[in-house]
Amino acid sequence: MSRKLAIATLLYSADYLPGVFALGHQVNKFLEEAGKKDSIQTCLIVTTSLFNDTLSGFAKDLLNSVYTKIVLVSPLEFQDESVQRNSENLALLKRPELSAALIKARLWELTQFEQVLYLDSDTLPLNKGFLRLFDIMSKQNKLQIGAAADIGWPDMFNSGVMILIPDAGTASGLQDYILENTSIDGSDQGILNQFFNQNCCTDELIKESFPREWVQLSFTYNVTTPNLGYESSPAMNYFKPTIKLIHFIGRHKPWSLWSQKNFIKNEYHDQWNEVYNEFKKENGVEVEVPKVGIDDFDDTENDHTKTSTEEISQVSEPAPVPEVAATNTPGDNIEDSGNEPPSNPVPLDFTKWLTTFINKDYSISQQATENDEQPNENDGNENNSSPRSDQESSINDIQEPVVPSNDVSAQYTNEPQEHTNDGDATDNTTSGSEQKSLIENLQEPSTINNDVSVRPKNENGEHPKESGDSADDSNPEPEQKNSMNHMQDSIASNTDLSEDVKQHGLIDDNIQYLEKEKEGYEEFLPDVHETDAIDDEETEFFDDGVEEAVEGENEGEGKAKSSAAEDSQEGAKPAECKSGKPQEELPNFKFDWEASDYLSKVERCFPDDIFEYAVK
Ligand SMILES: O=c1ccn([C@@H]2O[C@H](COP(=O)(O)OP(=O)(O)O[C@H]3O[C@H](CO)[C@@H](O)[C@H](O)[C@H]3O)[C@@H](O)[C@H]2O)c(=O)[nH]1
Numbered sequence: 075m076s077r078k079l080a081i082a083t084l085l086y087s088a089d090y091l092p093g094v095f096a097l098g099h100q101v102n103k104f105l106e107e108a109g110k111k112d113s114i115q116t117c118l119i120v121t122t123s124l125f126n127d128t129l130s131g132f133a134k135d136l137l138n139s140v141y142t143k144i145v146l147v148s149p150l151e152f153q154d155e156s157v158q159r160n161s162e163n164l165a166l167l168k169r170p171e172l173s174a175a176l177i178k179a180r181l182w183e184l185t186q187f188e189q190v191l192y193l194d195s196d197t198l199p200l201n202k203g204f205l206r207l208f209d210i211m212s213k214q215n216k217l218q219i220g221a222a223a224d225i226g227w228p229d230m231f232n233s234g235v236m237i238l239i240p241d242a243g244t245a246s247g248l249q250d251y252i253l254e255n256t257s258i259d260g261s262d263q264g265i266l267n268q269f270f271n272q273n274c275c276t277d278e279l280i281k282e283s284f285p286r287e288w289v290q291l292s293f294t295y296n297v298t299t300p301n302l303g304y305e306s307s308p309a310m311n312y313f314k315p316t317i318k319l320i321h322f323i324g325r326h327k328p329w330s331l332w333s334q335k336n337f338i339k340n341e342y343h344d345q346w347n348e349v350y351n352e353f354k355k356e357n358g359v360e361v362e363v364p365k366v367g368i369d370d371f372d373d374t375e376n377d378h379t380k381t382s383t384e385e386i387s388q389v390s391e392p393a394p395v396p397e398v399a400a401t402n403t404p405g406d407n408i409e410d411s412g413n414e415p416p417s418n419p420v421p422l423d424f425t426k427w428l429t430t431f432i433n434k435d436y437s438i439s440q441q442a443t444e445n446d447e448q449p450n451e452n453d454g455n456e457n458n459s460s461p462r463s464d465q466e467s468s469i470n471d472i473q474e475p476v477v478p479s480n481d482v483s484a485q486y487t488n489e490p491q492e493h494t495n496d497g498d499a500t501d502n503t504t505s506g507s508e509q510k511s512l513i514e515n516l517q518e519p520s521t522i523n524n525d526v527s528v529r530p531k532n533e534n535g536e537h538p539k540e541s542g543d544s545a546d547d548s549n550p551e552p553e554q555k556n557s558m559n560h561m562q563d564s565i566a567s568n569t570d571l572s573e574d575v576k577q578h579g580l581i582d583d584n585i586q587y588l589e590k591e592k593e594g595y596e597e598f599l600p601d602v603h604e605t606d607a608i609d610d611e612e613t614e615f616f617d618d619g620v621e622e623a624v625e626g627e628n629e630g631e632g633k634a635k636s637s638a639a640e641d642s643q644e645g646a647k648p649a650e651c652k653s654g655k656p657q658e659e660l661p662n663f664k665f666d667w668e669a670s671d672y673l674s675k676v677e678r679c680f681p682d683d684i685f686e687y688a689v690k
């Protein structure tokens with residue numbers, strides 16, 4: 075008899091709807107292709123309040139067309155207390171919106187299925203090869219979890235792709251565990267590892283008899299991106315044809331406006347966009363959903379009833395005329411509830427990125443000139459609130475003009491006067507709302523009364539244990555092709571963008587030049603239209619990669635580097651910089667860093683912590 079299998083994903087806030095749609099669409103395509111549409115169900119786990127109170131009938135209809143089962147879930151019992159206890163660790167992640175991801179623990183309650191492949195809604199299977207997980211893990215037992223290693227700490231698994239055996243006992247054990255323990259990362263990934271993963275047992279004695287087991291899947295089933303270190307390595311080229319699934323980890327998802335404007339070029343983002351556009355086209359979303367400018371919607375999860383899991387059958391009513399989000403109280407909007415990255419009034423992160431590519435000799439002399447000749451250049455930038463005291467070291471004198479990103483871009487373009495400091499903050503703050511314009515149209519306080527039945531909780535029989543390696547993959551997958559990014563057209567009308575594109579046209583030119591020159595790094599080079607909103611997370615990847623590259627290229631130059639660092643600590647003045655070239659002789663903002671060791675100088679002149687004073 076065939077097993078009851080399901081592929082499940084999770085939705086607890088409306089801003090992940092595009093992910094849920096694209097994923098469902100893609101999964102359906104591959105189920106069809108593999109001839110498994112009838113044997114594997116697709117299941118959306120969605121919080122009751124989101125589904126009933128926030129999503130529009132149109133959104134529900136779309137969800138029902140993509141997923142064969144929609145399972146409504148309430149927050150875990152005492153979830154608030156767990157979230158509270160985990161808040162400190164979660165703060166380290168800078169992802170407050172993930173506090174509710176603990177609800178993934180409800181996956182083990184899906185006992186109507188014998189085995190569930192859970193996929194985060196920010197994942198994208200690339201081919202039907204991911205379905206092989208059901209074969210690889212066919213002998214899985216309820217005490218095992220199948221998952222790939224997390225790149226952040228490879229002794230732990232990433233909880234964005236997990237294969238599991240639903241089981242009432244495991245479910246309640248896990249939920250008790252969540253109540254009593256603090257998660258390593260403040261969210262589901264940490265606690266699931268602590269519960270299932272033998273590696274997380276730090277007591278060697280107990281480890282021997284650890285009751286559960288993480289069965290490690292091949293990374294090709296959950297290739298997380300961005301991950302500069304990994305992608306830049308030859309391993310990416312080597313394994314690329316075998317990748318079955320991409321996972322867009324981190325704060326910026328392919329559907330977010332930030333990604334559309336700023337994201338480091340990534341073919342997988344393009345691919346996600348293709349799938350999403352395909353979904354929209356097939357479902358007439360673009361035509362049917364008007365763009366409106368409502369910013370607020372209620373995504374809060376208020377239903378704390380004890381009901382564990384409820385299942386609704388397919389919504390049978392016809393698709394209603396598209397409805398827009400209902401009026402909401404100001405306090406309920408997504409930004410207030412922490413589901414959007416907090417706006418960053420000073421585009422420090424872009425600056426951080428930008429300075430990585432600045433010819434330091436030029437930038438310093440330029441800054442020195444600016445300091446001398448244009449002391450008030452930044453006066454108009456109300457974001458640049460950093461106090462400047464006479465006591466500050468000379469390195470701060472060097473750095474300060476760099477902080478507003480547009481000033482830095484001016485250095486690139488050699489047209490400092492043509493770039494203003496206006497608009498950074500405004501632009502950044504508008505991005506969140508623009509990004510939601512589609513989503514908002516998929517929300518409403520619903521009056522739809524779905525057939526709801528309490529889901530039965532069945533015990534599952536235990537399968538013989540297998541700790542087999544699942545890394546096999548003999549099926550060569552097609553190369554991923556690049557495509558145009560259509561998201562700007564489709565998600566939001568973005569009037570700010572064109573203005574900024576114009577403003578920074580020359581920066582774009584330079585970056586394209588760099589891309590051409592630096593083959594193999596394309597994935598990591600921002601397709602920059604904006605100078606704001608790049609966050610630490612991704613710039614850190616970027617910086618790390620650059621440092622790596624420099625290390626490789628400048629082998630044996632450690633001494634020069636350390637002396638450069640000393641210089642910096644002593645507060646070297648612009649005139650004392652290594653090359654000492656006069657400004658006119660310097661290349662006109664060519665990205666000639668490859669041929670030089672300027673990055674080591676950048677390190678000297680732009681130490682990471684130089685920006686800290688402005689980060690409030
Ligand atoms: O506001 C939100 C946030 C998350 N989700 C759902 O929860 C999943 C997890 O969040 P995600 O943004 O994908 O987290 P990651 O950036 O992937 O971060 C890592 O850390 C998370 C917290 O431990 C884990 O849940 C992830 O699997 C792991 O990859 C999403 O895919 C969605 O399905 C929402 O519906 N709304």
Ligand SMILES: [Mn+2]
Binds near residue numbers: 197322
């Ligand atoms: Mn994820």
